[in-house]
Amino acid sequence: MIIKKSELIDGKNIKITGSKSISNRLLILGKLFGNIDMLNLSNSQDTTLLKKALESDSESIDIHHAGTAMRFLASYYSIFEGRKTILTGSDRMKNRPIKPLVDALQSLGADITYLEKEGFPPLQIIGKKLEKNLVKISANVSSQFLTSLILIGGKLENGLTLELEGEITSRPYLEMTLKILNEIGIRSHFAENRIEIVSHKNHIRTEHYEVESDWSSASYFYSLCAIGRKSITLKSYHTLSLQGDSVIKEIYLKYFGINTVSDYAENSISLLPEPAFEYPELITLDMNDCPDIAQTLCVTATALKIPFVITGLHTLKVKETDRLVALQNELLKIGAKTHITVDKIESCEFIEPEENISIATYNDHRMAMAFAPFALVKELNIEKEDVVEKSYPEFWEDFAEVTNQ
Numbered sequence: 094m095i096i097k098k099s100e101l102i103d104g105k106n107i108k109i110t111g112s113k114s115i116s117n118r119l120l121i122l123g124k125l126f127g128n129i130d131m132l133n134l135s136n137s138q139d140t141t142l143l144k145k146a147l148e149s150d151s152e153s154i155d156i157h158h159a160g161t162a163m164r165f166l167a168s169y170y171s172i173f174e175g176r177k178t179i180l181t182g183s184d185r186m187k188n189r190p191i192k193p194l195v196d197a198l199q200s201l202g203a204d205i206t207y208l209e210k211e212g213f214p215p216l217q218i219i220g221k222k223l224e225k226n227l228v229k230i231s232a233n234v235s236s237q238f239l240t241s242l243i244l245i246g247g248k249l250e251n252g253l254t255l256e257l258e259g260e261i262t263s264r265p266y267l268e269m270t271l272k273i274l275n276e277i278g279i280r281s282h283f284a285e286n287r288i289e290i291v292s293h294k295n296h297i298r299t300e301h302y303e304v305e306s307d308w309s310s311a312s313y314f315y316s317l318c319a320i321g322r323k324s325i326t327l328k329s330y331h332t333l334s335l336q337g338d339s340v341i342k343e344i345y346l347k348y349f350g351i352n353t354v355s356d357y358a359e360n361s362i363s364l365l366p367e368p369a370f371e372y373p374e375l376i377t378l379d380m381n382d383c384p385d386i387a388q389t390l391c392v393t394a395t396a397l398k399i400p401f402v403i404t405g406l407h408t409l410k411v412k413e414t415d416r417l418v419a420l421q422n423e424l425l426k427i428g429a430k431t432h433i434t435v436d437k438i439e440s441c442e443f444i445e446p447e448e449n450i451s452i453a454t455y456n457d458h459r460m461a462m463a464f465a466p467f468a469l470v471k472e473l474n475i476e477k478e479d480v481v482e483k484s485y486p487e488f489w490e491d492f493a494e495v496t497n498q
Protein backbone atom coordinates (compact mmCIF):
# COMPACT_ATOMS: atom_id res chain seq x y z
CA MET A 94 0.00 0.00 0.00
CA ILE A 95 1.41 3.36 -1.03
CA ILE A 96 1.30 5.99 1.68
CA LYS A 97 1.66 9.43 0.15
CA LYS A 98 3.87 11.99 1.82
CA SER A 99 1.55 13.27 4.52
CA GLU A 100 1.18 15.89 7.17
CA LEU A 101 -0.11 15.34 10.65
CA ILE A 102 -3.45 17.01 11.37
CA ASP A 103 -3.48 18.82 14.70
CA GLY A 104 -5.76 17.74 17.54
CA LYS A 105 -7.30 14.50 16.27
CA ASN A 106 -8.83 11.94 18.68
CA ILE A 107 -8.13 8.23 18.37
CA LYS A 108 -9.62 5.40 20.40
CA ILE A 109 -7.27 2.40 20.50
CA THR A 110 -8.38 -1.15 21.29
CA GLY A 111 -7.66 -2.79 24.67
CA SER A 112 -4.22 -4.08 25.65
CA LYS A 113 -3.51 -7.41 23.96
CA SER A 114 -1.37 -8.55 26.89
CA ILE A 115 -3.94 -7.72 29.57
CA SER A 116 -6.80 -9.19 27.50
CA ASN A 117 -4.99 -12.47 26.93
CA ARG A 118 -4.18 -12.89 30.64
CA LEU A 119 -7.78 -12.15 31.62
CA LEU A 120 -9.18 -14.62 29.09
CA ILE A 121 -7.12 -17.46 30.57
CA LEU A 122 -7.85 -16.42 34.17
CA GLY A 123 -11.55 -16.06 33.43
CA LYS A 124 -11.66 -19.58 32.05
CA LEU A 125 -9.80 -21.01 35.04
CA PHE A 126 -11.34 -19.10 37.94
CA GLY A 127 -14.76 -17.82 36.87
CA ASN A 128 -16.28 -15.39 34.43
CA ILE A 129 -14.78 -11.95 34.14
CA ASP A 130 -16.98 -9.46 32.38
CA MET A 131 -14.43 -7.56 30.32
CA LEU A 132 -14.84 -4.10 28.86
CA ASN A 133 -12.57 -2.83 26.08
CA LEU A 134 -11.22 -6.32 25.37
CA SER A 135 -8.61 -6.22 22.60
CA ASN A 136 -10.00 -6.84 19.11
CA SER A 137 -6.58 -7.96 17.88
CA GLN A 138 -6.33 -11.17 15.89
CA ASP A 139 -4.12 -12.65 18.64
CA THR A 140 -6.81 -12.11 21.27
CA THR A 141 -9.61 -13.31 18.97
CA LEU A 142 -7.66 -16.50 18.28
CA LEU A 143 -7.09 -17.13 21.97
CA LYS A 144 -10.76 -16.50 22.76
CA LYS A 145 -11.83 -18.93 20.02
CA ALA A 146 -9.37 -21.54 21.23
CA LEU A 147 -10.75 -21.31 24.76
CA GLU A 148 -14.29 -21.78 23.43
CA SER A 149 -13.38 -24.68 21.14
CA ASP A 150 -13.86 -28.40 21.83
CA SER A 151 -11.82 -29.55 18.88
CA GLU A 152 -8.62 -31.49 19.38
CA SER A 153 -6.56 -29.34 17.03
CA ILE A 154 -5.97 -25.73 18.06
CA ASP A 155 -4.14 -23.45 15.63
CA ILE A 156 -3.12 -20.08 17.03
CA HIS A 157 -1.25 -18.85 13.89
CA HIS A 158 1.29 -16.15 14.85
CA ALA A 159 0.04 -15.48 18.39
CA GLY A 160 3.02 -16.02 20.71
CA THR A 161 1.25 -15.31 24.00
CA ALA A 162 -1.64 -17.58 23.00
CA MET A 163 0.76 -20.43 22.19
CA ARG A 164 2.67 -20.05 25.44
CA PHE A 165 -0.32 -19.44 27.72
CA LEU A 166 -2.33 -22.32 26.24
CA ALA A 167 0.52 -24.81 26.68
CA SER A 168 0.09 -24.59 30.46
CA TYR A 169 -3.68 -24.24 30.30
CA TYR A 170 -4.14 -27.48 28.34
CA SER A 171 -1.56 -29.28 30.51
CA ILE A 172 -3.93 -29.03 33.50
CA PHE A 173 -7.14 -29.58 31.52
CA GLU A 174 -7.82 -33.08 32.85
CA GLY A 175 -8.84 -35.61 30.20
CA ARG A 176 -8.43 -33.25 27.23
CA LYS A 177 -6.10 -34.17 24.37
CA THR A 178 -4.92 -31.14 22.41
CA ILE A 179 -2.71 -30.65 19.39
CA LEU A 180 -1.47 -27.09 19.81
CA THR A 181 -0.02 -25.65 16.63
CA GLY A 182 0.64 -22.36 14.85
CA SER A 183 2.09 -20.71 11.75
CA ASP A 184 5.42 -21.73 10.19
CA ARG A 185 7.04 -18.92 12.14
CA MET A 186 5.47 -20.18 15.38
CA LYS A 187 7.04 -23.57 14.70
CA ASN A 188 10.40 -21.82 14.94
CA ARG A 189 9.76 -19.71 18.03
CA PRO A 190 11.14 -21.26 21.23
CA ILE A 191 8.96 -23.06 23.77
CA LYS A 192 11.37 -25.62 25.25
CA PRO A 193 12.04 -23.89 28.60
CA LEU A 194 8.29 -23.82 29.23
CA VAL A 195 7.72 -27.41 28.10
CA ASP A 196 10.67 -28.59 30.24
CA ALA A 197 9.16 -26.81 33.24
CA LEU A 198 5.70 -28.25 32.66
CA GLN A 199 7.11 -31.75 32.16
CA SER A 200 9.07 -31.44 35.39
CA LEU A 201 5.74 -30.72 37.11
CA GLY A 202 4.38 -33.93 35.58
CA ALA A 203 2.71 -32.65 32.38
CA ASP A 204 2.21 -35.00 29.43
CA ILE A 205 3.57 -33.07 26.43
CA THR A 206 5.10 -34.45 23.23
CA TYR A 207 6.77 -32.57 20.39
CA LEU A 208 5.10 -33.56 17.12
CA GLU A 209 7.69 -32.18 14.69
CA LYS A 210 10.95 -30.55 15.77
CA GLU A 211 12.23 -31.16 19.31
CA GLY A 212 11.83 -27.95 21.33
CA PHE A 213 9.22 -26.30 19.09
CA PRO A 214 5.47 -26.39 18.35
CA PRO A 215 3.32 -28.22 17.40
CA LEU A 216 2.76 -29.90 20.76
CA GLN A 217 0.52 -32.78 21.75
CA ILE A 218 -0.76 -32.16 25.26
CA ILE A 219 -2.75 -34.61 27.32
CA GLY A 220 -4.25 -32.73 30.22
CA LYS A 221 -3.85 -34.12 33.73
CA LYS A 222 -3.64 -33.13 37.36
CA LEU A 223 -0.18 -31.76 38.16
CA GLU A 224 0.89 -32.93 41.62
CA LYS A 225 4.18 -31.08 42.06
CA ASN A 226 4.47 -27.44 42.99
CA LEU A 227 8.08 -26.33 42.54
CA VAL A 228 9.64 -25.57 39.19
CA LYS A 229 12.88 -24.08 37.92
CA ILE A 230 12.75 -22.09 34.70
CA SER A 231 15.07 -19.91 32.70
CA ALA A 232 13.83 -16.33 32.70
CA ASN A 233 15.94 -14.81 29.94
CA VAL A 234 14.32 -16.25 26.81
CA SER A 235 10.72 -15.05 27.13
CA SER A 236 8.74 -13.74 30.08
CA GLN A 237 5.71 -15.37 28.48
CA PHE A 238 6.91 -18.75 29.82
CA LEU A 239 6.77 -17.40 33.37
CA THR A 240 3.39 -15.77 32.86
CA SER A 241 2.03 -19.00 31.42
CA LEU A 242 2.96 -20.93 34.58
CA ILE A 243 1.85 -18.15 36.91
CA LEU A 244 -1.60 -18.04 35.30
CA ILE A 245 -2.24 -21.70 36.15
CA GLY A 246 -0.40 -21.57 39.52
CA GLY A 247 -3.46 -20.76 41.61
CA LYS A 248 -5.29 -23.72 40.10
CA LEU A 249 -2.79 -26.29 41.40
CA GLU A 250 -3.63 -28.14 44.61
CA ASN A 251 -0.64 -26.68 46.50
CA GLY A 252 -0.07 -23.55 44.45
CA LEU A 253 3.15 -23.10 42.50
CA THR A 254 6.65 -21.84 43.23
CA LEU A 255 8.89 -20.73 40.37
CA GLU A 256 12.65 -20.45 40.74
CA LEU A 257 13.90 -18.15 38.03
CA GLU A 258 17.29 -18.73 36.46
CA GLY A 259 19.24 -16.05 34.59
CA GLU A 260 18.38 -12.41 34.04
CA ILE A 261 14.67 -11.68 33.69
CA THR A 262 13.73 -10.43 30.24
CA SER A 263 10.64 -8.27 29.54
CA ARG A 264 10.21 -7.92 33.29
CA PRO A 265 7.23 -5.50 33.22
CA TYR A 266 5.14 -8.23 31.55
CA LEU A 267 5.87 -10.53 34.47
CA GLU A 268 4.93 -7.77 36.90
CA MET A 269 1.74 -7.14 34.94
CA THR A 270 0.73 -10.78 35.41
CA LEU A 271 1.28 -10.62 39.16
CA LYS A 272 -0.61 -7.33 39.44
CA ILE A 273 -3.60 -8.75 37.56
CA LEU A 274 -3.58 -11.79 39.84
CA ASN A 275 -3.60 -9.45 42.81
CA GLU A 276 -6.43 -7.38 41.31
CA ILE A 277 -8.67 -10.42 41.00
CA GLY A 278 -7.76 -11.77 44.43
CA ILE A 279 -5.17 -14.50 43.75
CA ARG A 280 -2.27 -14.12 46.14
CA SER A 281 1.40 -14.23 45.13
CA HIS A 282 4.79 -13.33 46.48
CA PHE A 283 7.82 -12.29 44.41
CA ALA A 284 11.25 -11.77 45.96
CA GLU A 285 14.67 -12.12 44.35
CA ASN A 286 14.41 -15.07 41.97
CA ARG A 287 11.42 -16.78 43.57
CA ILE A 288 7.75 -16.37 42.76
CA GLU A 289 5.09 -18.11 44.85
CA ILE A 290 1.49 -18.37 43.73
CA VAL A 291 -0.98 -19.38 46.41
CA SER A 292 -3.52 -22.06 45.53
CA HIS A 293 -6.89 -20.40 44.95
CA LYS A 294 -9.91 -22.56 45.64
CA ASN A 295 -12.61 -19.89 45.43
CA HIS A 296 -14.28 -18.07 42.62
CA ILE A 297 -12.43 -14.87 41.67
CA ARG A 298 -13.43 -11.58 43.23
CA THR A 299 -13.68 -9.29 40.19
CA GLU A 300 -16.61 -9.51 37.85
CA HIS A 301 -16.12 -6.36 35.82
CA TYR A 302 -12.75 -5.44 34.43
CA GLU A 303 -12.07 -2.50 32.17
CA VAL A 304 -9.02 -3.20 30.03
CA GLU A 305 -6.85 -0.14 29.47
CA SER A 306 -5.97 0.54 25.84
CA ASP A 307 -2.80 -0.83 24.31
CA TRP A 308 0.38 1.18 24.93
CA SER A 309 2.46 -0.63 22.30
CA SER A 310 -0.15 0.53 19.75
CA ALA A 311 0.00 4.06 21.17
CA SER A 312 3.73 4.15 20.35
CA TYR A 313 3.03 4.72 16.62
CA PHE A 314 1.16 7.92 17.49
CA TYR A 315 4.04 9.10 19.68
CA SER A 316 6.24 8.57 16.65
CA LEU A 317 3.87 10.55 14.39
CA CYS A 318 3.77 13.31 16.97
CA ALA A 319 7.55 13.41 17.35
CA ILE A 320 8.08 13.65 13.58
CA GLY A 321 5.02 15.78 12.71
CA ARG A 322 5.14 18.13 15.76
CA LYS A 323 1.34 18.32 16.16
CA SER A 324 -0.85 17.04 18.98
CA ILE A 325 -2.94 13.84 19.12
CA THR A 326 -5.39 12.65 21.79
CA LEU A 327 -5.62 8.94 22.60
CA LYS A 328 -8.22 6.94 24.56
CA SER A 329 -8.54 5.00 26.96
CA TYR A 330 -5.37 5.57 28.88
CA HIS A 331 -4.32 6.39 32.41
CA THR A 332 -0.84 7.63 33.29
CA LEU A 333 -0.61 4.80 35.83
CA SER A 334 -0.58 1.67 33.71
CA LEU A 335 -0.04 -2.06 34.08
CA GLN A 336 1.77 -2.03 30.75
CA GLY A 337 5.53 -1.62 30.65
CA ASP A 338 5.33 -0.04 27.20
CA SER A 339 3.76 3.02 28.84
CA VAL A 340 7.42 3.98 29.37
CA ILE A 341 7.07 5.38 25.83
CA LYS A 342 5.82 8.60 27.45
CA GLU A 343 9.08 9.07 29.36
CA ILE A 344 11.23 8.08 26.40
CA TYR A 345 9.47 10.44 23.98
CA LEU A 346 9.51 13.28 26.53
CA LYS A 347 13.24 12.95 27.10
CA TYR A 348 14.41 12.46 23.54
CA PHE A 349 11.72 14.10 21.39
CA GLY A 350 10.03 16.65 23.66
CA ILE A 351 6.58 15.02 23.60
CA ASN A 352 4.56 15.82 26.74
CA THR A 353 1.80 13.45 27.82
CA VAL A 354 -1.10 15.18 29.54
CA SER A 355 -3.92 13.16 31.12
CA ASP A 356 -7.57 14.09 31.09
CA TYR A 357 -9.00 11.95 33.87
CA ALA A 358 -12.62 12.83 33.14
CA GLU A 359 -12.24 11.77 29.51
CA ASN A 360 -9.97 8.82 30.27
CA SER A 361 -7.61 10.13 27.61
CA ILE A 362 -4.07 11.38 27.13
CA SER A 363 -2.93 14.17 24.85
CA LEU A 364 0.47 14.06 23.21
CA LEU A 365 1.78 17.61 23.01
CA PRO A 366 5.07 18.40 21.26
CA GLU A 367 7.23 21.06 22.87
CA PRO A 368 7.85 23.85 20.36
CA ALA A 369 11.53 24.51 19.57
CA PHE A 370 12.64 21.35 21.37
CA GLU A 371 16.37 20.71 21.09
CA TYR A 372 16.95 17.13 20.04
CA PRO A 373 19.73 15.17 21.76
CA GLU A 374 22.99 14.38 19.99
CA LEU A 375 22.63 10.68 20.75
CA ILE A 376 19.92 8.35 22.05
CA THR A 377 21.27 5.56 24.26
CA LEU A 378 18.68 3.22 25.66
CA ASP A 379 18.36 -0.27 27.12
CA MET A 380 15.00 -1.64 25.90
CA ASN A 381 15.10 -5.05 27.58
CA ASP A 382 11.97 -4.04 29.51
CA CYS A 383 10.05 -2.84 26.46
CA PRO A 384 11.17 -4.78 23.37
CA ASP A 385 7.94 -4.22 21.40
CA ILE A 386 8.55 -0.48 21.01
CA ALA A 387 12.15 -0.76 19.79
CA GLN A 388 11.11 -0.66 16.13
CA THR A 389 9.00 2.47 16.72
CA LEU A 390 11.92 4.26 18.32
CA CYS A 391 14.44 3.34 15.60
CA VAL A 392 12.16 4.74 12.89
CA THR A 393 11.45 7.98 14.78
CA ALA A 394 15.17 8.52 15.39
CA THR A 395 15.98 7.83 11.73
CA ALA A 396 13.26 10.19 10.51
CA LEU A 397 14.73 12.92 12.74
CA LYS A 398 18.33 11.86 11.98
CA ILE A 399 19.23 11.43 15.65
CA PRO A 400 21.98 8.82 16.16
CA PHE A 401 20.96 5.92 18.40
CA VAL A 402 22.41 2.98 20.33
CA ILE A 403 19.70 0.61 21.53
CA THR A 404 20.68 -2.34 23.73
CA GLY A 405 18.83 -5.13 25.59
CA LEU A 406 17.34 -6.50 22.40
CA HIS A 407 18.37 -10.18 22.52
CA THR A 408 14.74 -11.37 22.32
CA LEU A 409 14.01 -9.51 19.07
CA LYS A 410 15.34 -12.34 16.96
CA VAL A 411 12.66 -14.75 18.25
CA LYS A 412 9.64 -12.50 17.78
CA GLU A 413 7.33 -12.50 14.72
CA THR A 414 10.50 -12.31 12.62
CA ASP A 415 14.14 -11.65 13.41
CA ARG A 416 13.37 -8.02 14.15
CA LEU A 417 17.02 -6.92 14.33
CA VAL A 418 17.74 -8.12 10.81
CA ALA A 419 14.40 -6.80 9.54
CA LEU A 420 15.11 -3.41 11.10
CA GLN A 421 18.59 -3.23 9.64
CA ASN A 422 17.34 -4.04 6.12
CA GLU A 423 14.43 -1.62 6.16
CA LEU A 424 16.09 1.28 8.04
CA LEU A 425 18.65 1.37 5.25
CA LYS A 426 15.83 2.14 2.78
CA ILE A 427 14.72 5.17 4.81
CA GLY A 428 18.25 6.47 5.32
CA ALA A 429 20.01 4.79 8.28
CA LYS A 430 23.03 2.55 7.97
CA THR A 431 23.13 0.46 11.15
CA HIS A 432 25.25 -2.08 12.94
CA ILE A 433 23.57 -4.98 14.74
CA THR A 434 24.84 -7.55 17.23
CA VAL A 435 22.89 -10.26 19.10
CA ASP A 436 21.29 -7.70 21.39
CA LYS A 437 21.97 -4.25 19.99
CA ILE A 438 21.26 -1.95 17.08
CA GLU A 439 23.15 1.26 16.52
CA SER A 440 23.07 3.82 13.77
CA CYS A 441 26.35 4.37 11.92
CA GLU A 442 25.47 7.00 9.33
CA PHE A 443 22.42 8.76 7.92
CA ILE A 444 22.16 8.81 4.14
CA GLU A 445 19.53 9.89 1.60
CA PRO A 446 16.42 7.66 1.71
CA GLU A 447 15.87 5.51 -1.40
CA GLU A 448 14.01 7.03 -4.33
CA ASN A 449 11.10 4.55 -4.26
CA ILE A 450 10.90 3.19 -0.72
CA SER A 451 9.16 -0.16 -0.32
CA ILE A 452 9.15 -1.56 3.21
CA ALA A 453 9.01 -5.36 3.56
CA THR A 454 7.04 -6.39 6.64
CA TYR A 455 8.19 -10.00 7.28
CA ASN A 456 4.77 -11.11 8.61
CA ASP A 457 5.41 -8.69 11.45
CA HIS A 458 2.67 -6.19 12.35
CA ARG A 459 5.15 -3.97 14.14
CA MET A 460 7.34 -3.57 11.03
CA ALA A 461 4.32 -2.13 9.15
CA MET A 462 3.15 0.16 11.95
CA ALA A 463 6.61 1.35 13.00
CA PHE A 464 7.57 2.42 9.47
CA ALA A 465 4.24 4.09 8.57
CA PRO A 466 5.05 7.42 10.34
CA PHE A 467 8.01 7.87 7.96
CA ALA A 468 5.36 9.01 5.44
CA LEU A 469 5.60 12.39 7.19
CA VAL A 470 9.09 12.58 5.65
CA LYS A 471 8.63 10.83 2.30
CA GLU A 472 6.14 8.72 0.36
CA LEU A 473 6.63 5.01 0.95
CA ASN A 474 5.10 1.65 0.12
CA ILE A 475 4.26 -0.73 2.96
CA GLU A 476 4.18 -4.30 1.67
CA LYS A 477 1.50 -6.71 2.94
CA GLU A 478 -0.02 -4.00 5.08
CA ASP A 479 -2.72 -6.36 6.42
CA VAL A 480 -0.19 -7.76 8.90
CA VAL A 481 -1.33 -5.05 11.32
CA GLU A 482 -4.39 -7.13 12.23
CA LYS A 483 -2.28 -9.24 14.59
CA SER A 484 -2.47 -6.51 17.22
CA TYR A 485 -4.27 -3.48 15.75
CA PRO A 486 -6.83 -4.21 13.02
CA GLU A 487 -7.95 -0.55 12.56
CA PHE A 488 -4.43 0.80 12.40
CA TRP A 489 -4.69 2.07 8.80
CA GLU A 490 -8.03 3.80 9.39
CA ASP A 491 -6.66 5.52 12.49
CA PHE A 492 -3.46 6.43 10.65
CA ALA A 493 -5.52 7.99 7.83
CA GLU A 494 -7.62 9.88 10.40
CA VAL A 495 -4.60 11.75 11.79
CA THR A 496 -2.80 12.37 8.49
CA ASN A 497 -3.99 14.23 5.42
CA GLN A 498 -3.82 11.39 2.91
Ligand SMILES: O=C(O)C1=C[C@@H](OP(=O)(O)O)[C@@H](O)[C@H](O)C1
Pocket residue numbers: 113114115161234235236237240262263266384385408
Ligand atom coordinates in the same frame (compact mmCIF):
# COMPACT_ATOMS: atom_id res chain seq x y z
O1 LIG B 1 3.43 -11.40 28.07
C1 LIG B 1 3.14 -10.67 27.12
O2 LIG B 1 1.97 -10.28 26.91
C2 LIG B 1 4.21 -10.28 26.18
C3 LIG B 1 5.53 -10.39 26.55
C4 LIG B 1 6.67 -9.97 25.68
O3 LIG B 1 7.29 -11.12 25.16
P1 LIG B 1 8.69 -11.73 25.70
O4 LIG B 1 8.57 -11.95 27.15
O5 LIG B 1 8.82 -12.99 24.92
O6 LIG B 1 9.75 -10.72 25.38
C5 LIG B 1 6.19 -9.09 24.54
O7 LIG B 1 7.21 -8.96 23.58
C6 LIG B 1 4.95 -9.65 23.88
O8 LIG B 1 4.51 -8.85 22.81
C7 LIG B 1 3.81 -9.73 24.87
Ligand SMILES: C=C(OP(=O)(O)O)C(=O)O
Pocket residue numbers: 139158159160161162385412413459484
Ligand atom coordinates in the same frame (compact mmCIF):
# COMPACT_ATOMS: atom_id res chain seq x y z
C1 LIG C 1 6.05 -10.17 20.22
C2 LIG C 1 4.76 -9.92 20.07
O1 LIG C 1 3.75 -10.81 20.25
P1 LIG C 1 3.77 -12.37 20.57
O2 LIG C 1 5.08 -12.74 21.16
O3 LIG C 1 2.63 -12.55 21.50
O4 LIG C 1 3.53 -13.07 19.26
C3 LIG C 1 4.31 -8.56 19.70
O5 LIG C 1 3.09 -8.30 19.73
O6 LIG C 1 5.14 -7.71 19.35
